[in-house]
Amino acid sequence: MASTRRARAALAALATTTLVASGCGGGGSDQPSDDVPYDSPVTLVWWHNASEEGPGKQYWEKVARDFMDQHPTVTIEIEAIENETLQRTRIPAALQAGAPPPDIFMVWGGGEIIEQVRDGDYLKDLTPYLDDAFKNSVVALDPWQVDGKQYGVPFRWGLEGIFYNKELFAQAGITDTPKTMTELKEAIEKLKGIGVIPISVGAGDNWPAAHWWYNFAIRSCSPEALRAAANDHNFDDQCFIKAGELLQDFLATEPFQPDFLNTRFSVADGSAALFGNGKSAMELMGDWFRGTASTFASDFDGEKSEYVDRVIGWFPFPEVEGAPGDPTAALGGGDGWGCAKNSPIECVEFIKYLSTLEVQKGYAATGSGLPVAKGAEAAITQPVLRQIADATAQAKTAYLWLDTTYGATIGNPMNAAIVKIFEGSGTPEDVVNAMKAAAAR
Amino acid sequence: MTTTNRIHAEDLVDFASAGSAGPRPFQSSSRAARIRRKWYEIIGLTLPAVAIYTLFVLVPMGFAVYYSLFRWRGSGAPSDFIGLDNYIGPYGALKDPLFQSALMNNIKIVFGSLLIQGPLAIAIALLLNRRFRGRALFRMLVFVPYVLAEVTVGVMWRLILTNDGVFDTVLRDLGLDSLVRSWLGDPNLVLWTVLGVLTWKYLGFAIILLLAGLSNVPEELSEAAAIDGAGWWQIQWHVTLPLLGPTIRIWAFLSMIGSLQVFDVVWLVTTQAIRSLGAANTMATYMVSEGFLARSWGYGSAVSVILFVISFGAALLYQRLVLRRDLQGALTERS
Structure with a gap:
């Protein structure tokens, strides 16, 4: 394959050189145009x-x-x-x-x-x-x-946005999708009342948990701070600490399934399966989630895709009260x-x-x-x-996943430090320190 | 196994010296030819092995050492020389708490394996060494986990031990609800769970080694002891076990090196979150996470060099201090 290509390239080069030699060139360079x-x-x-x-x-x-x-x-x-x-x-x-x-x-x-x-x-x-x-x-x-x-x-x-189960929301008496964090926390309490997991998260894989922190970060940080972080790996802005504090505040409502450290995302006993089988009511994820949830909806074998498509809905990450950044900033x-x-x-x-x-x-x-x-x-x-695509086309500011933005060298330790907040032993400062340490590797 | 090695080595030496000490009528020409031929043989027979070993072991090791001196993300040639920073710099591996926890976990696995598997394997081997119906079947069953691929074992135990998995269900069915735990999700528990899986996997190997060692213990000694009035326990304790010493020491050596380098079972049984909390990571999983997956090739190389130095150092020390007697003449200098 490569040799054919080289032969053809040589042929092309020869053809172009002939053109140049016959008077089409004149730039003084003998490189083929x-x-x-x-x-x-x-x-x-x-x-x-x-x-x-x-x-x-x-x-x-x-x-x-x-x-x-x-x-x-x-x-x-x-x-x-x-x-x-x-x-x-x-x-x-x-x-x-x-x-x-x-x-x-x-x-x-x-x-x-x-x-x-x-x-x-x-x-x-x-x-x-x-x-x-x-x-x-x-x-x-x-x-x-x-x-x-x-x-x-x-x-x-x-x-990215939050996928939710319309049937479970209706059962819990939630009439409208949460627009703010306060409303999301209210929804979590109502869902606990009907005995389902309010939100599933594949924290075992680290990144699905880290995405919660990312959303708090882009709502806390100014575009300048995010740009400095992306281009120069400068994480000095206080907004990155603020993101961790907002996450801790949210985790205090205990919204996730127990044993989330041992739950992966897309495996048979993973978080997408919890959602696909109607055991959890929400999950924060990118646009591929519908497919993943359908794949692992084992409890509804035979009509699994239909179950997910019947109940699945989507809403953007809610507005975070008290976060100083752009309230509509989104991740993608x-x-x-x-x-x-x-x-x-x-x-x-x-x-x-x-x-x-x-x-x-x-x-x-x-x-x-x-x-x-x-x-x-x-x-x-x-x-x-279609709903996600419409939101995507209308979004004013969208940021790439932060671990991808910073590269795996910083992204992986950052995700690990965020999971430590989930586990309870990490602090908002630890995340920033881990990012700075990784930037030096 | 070791004893046969030693005999071979000595035989070769004896054979060579006997040859040169014999009568030599056509000394000059035939001796030179023989020496030449011997060298051709040595070179011809070892060259392929030496070449492959050099190309695929020594050269990559050299590269790892070289890369470990750079900050390098894998794009372009390494150019950002940082000396020993990947090892002992402020963000170097030896100062990273996560690496330290990996090292501690390795040490716990080394001693955990020796202390749990050792006595268990000896007891089972002594038991399986007695004559009884179905002995061959039992011996085979005991060995099965070791024959299974690590990947199979990892996936299988992950499915068994996961939250509300087979293990928890069985406990509940037995009425032991109070024992149900988050075996793989509790950071304080997960290393012991992993150690349990490793024991299950590698116990069979220890038993087979010990059975082989037991078959080399001459029956006459036990019989003689029995005639002198020793009971079964006394025979095992005073006759069999001392003669099993070399086998036990070799098993401990293999177990130690395996424990220091353990990767696959840990990687498959635990989640990334559990490992990155330092609860069940090992030096090898740390190397893959922080080097390969995080694309810090220089840093990962440094970790691999540290892992090599620790394993090699442990192996040398063990050989010098513990295996000295068993390996005399084979690996150490003749005395």
């Missing part, structure tokens, strides 16, 4: 994470075929690789190896893309190729920026594409194509994830996902 797409045959190698047979994988194959039909000079070779293997093994190894990496591959925003750009210089700067019309047509470009330049473009993005997450530094210009064109309204509508219809192109949410039929 790479800025004009579709003037010579290229092969793009594309690594994505839709590895399971299904609509997601088939859709990317169709998109690649469509693009090749529109641009006959382009050949796209797809390799679908399981998510963790792709992100943690294949891509780092390919980038380190020195041999040409894939042209287009999945890139996570925040700390991950910062490391790929600042430490390795692996990614192509897309800034010159993206006009304002494109930038206005998609949401959430920010997490894929490094030092003010765009190195990646998202294809999937959704906000997604996946993006990047081009290898030396990939041909057609790679950029293909990435832009993947974020067009047309392609994004089709992607949304597969149910694989929420789209980034504004207007594509119309293609979503599932009510809860």
Whole structure:
């Protein structure tokens, strides 16, 4: 595969050099001009994470075929690789190896893309190729920026919120979804009254618990403080302590299932199963939660997906009284594409194509994830996902998961310190200290 | 096992010296040829092993030491040289309370394994060494947990011990409700739960080793003791156990090294939250969490070097102090 590609690249280079030599050039450089797409045959190698047979994988194959039909000079070779293997093994190894990496591959925003750009210089700067019309047509470009330049473009993005069980809410006499923390605490007391777990959390995996702290943090911190934390790993602002205090205050209501330290998120005895089986009434999670809860709804075997779809509802994280920051700030997450530094210009064109309204509508219809192109949410039929997509499209400020933003080096110890608050032995100051210590590693 | 090793080593030495001491009519040419051939054989036979060992053990170890001197996140070549900061800097591994708790947990597992598995295994081995119906079946059953893959054991025990899992249900059915605990969720309890699983898993290995050792104890000695009027207990205590000494010492050595490096069962039975609280993490799980998963490759390398030095140091000390007699002539210098 690689040798074919190299042969074709050589052929392309030869063709371009001939053009330059015959008078089309004149810039004095004997490098082939790479800025004009579709003037010579290229092969793009594309690594994505839709590895399971299904609509997601088939859709990317169709998109690649469509693009090749529109641009006959382009050949796209797809390799679908399981998510963790792709992100943690294949891509780092390919980038380190020195041999040409894939042209287009999945890139996570925040700390991950910062490391790929600042430490390795692996990614192509897309800034010159993206006009304002494109930038206005998609949401959430920010997490894929490094030092003010765009190195990646998202294809999937959704906000986090609280999923709730409509039937259990009705049983407990909760008529409206909580808008403020006070209302949420009232709902918790009512749900305890009917003997269900008010909120399930997969604290055993650390990050699901940490997301509660993240939400308190983005409601406590100013955009400047969050930016300083993301870009310079500066965690001096008092708002990060405040987040821990708000969390402690919330934990005092004992909203979670007992034994939460031993509860993971997406396993048979995990928190998503508690929700999917009607044992808990709420869970804070990203847009994939509906799918996870359905998968692990073992008590309703045969009609499990129907049960979850019948009862599931969604509301944004409530307003936190006493938190000094933006009361509507939300957290979100997604996946993006990047081009290898030396990939041909057609790679950029293909990435832009993947974020067009047309392609994004089709992607949304597969149910694989929420789209980034504004207007594509119309293609979503599932009510809860539609609600999240609408909220996502309207959100004024959305921040990427904080552990992703700061990179795993800081993110993992931060999550661990937050869990210590859940357990009872940690303090708000411990979280900030853990982040500072990790930043020095 | 060790005794056979020693015999082999001595045999080889004896054989070589006997050869050179014999009559040598065509001394000069044949002796030189023989020495040459011997060296060809030594080089030819060891070279593949040495090459593989160097390439896949020594070189990676060298790299680990090298990486451990850098702050390195795995992107690009390591360039941020920080000396020994990953070891003893203000945020170095040796000063991290979480690493210290991992080390303490390892030490508890070492002694817990020795003190629980040792007496249990000896008792069961002595029992299984007697002749009775179905002995072969019992011996096989005892060994089954050790044959199971670590992953299987970890997943299985996680399902059994989880909140309201099989174990709790059985306790309740027996009317022992008061004993039901959060076996894997209580930070004060979880290490003992893990130790229980490790005991279940590795007890069979100790028993098999000891049974092999027992089969080397000559029957005549027991018979002689019996004729002299010794009872079964006296025979075991004064005859069998002392002769079992070398086997017990080797088992303890293997158990100690295994306990220092234990990873898979702990990783699968406990949650990340429990480990990151320091309740049941080990040096190896700490290395994977803080190095691999947190993408601090330099720091993780430093932890792996510390783990190596501790295990290697413990192994050397044990060999020098405890195994000295058993290994004489094989691993230590001949005296």
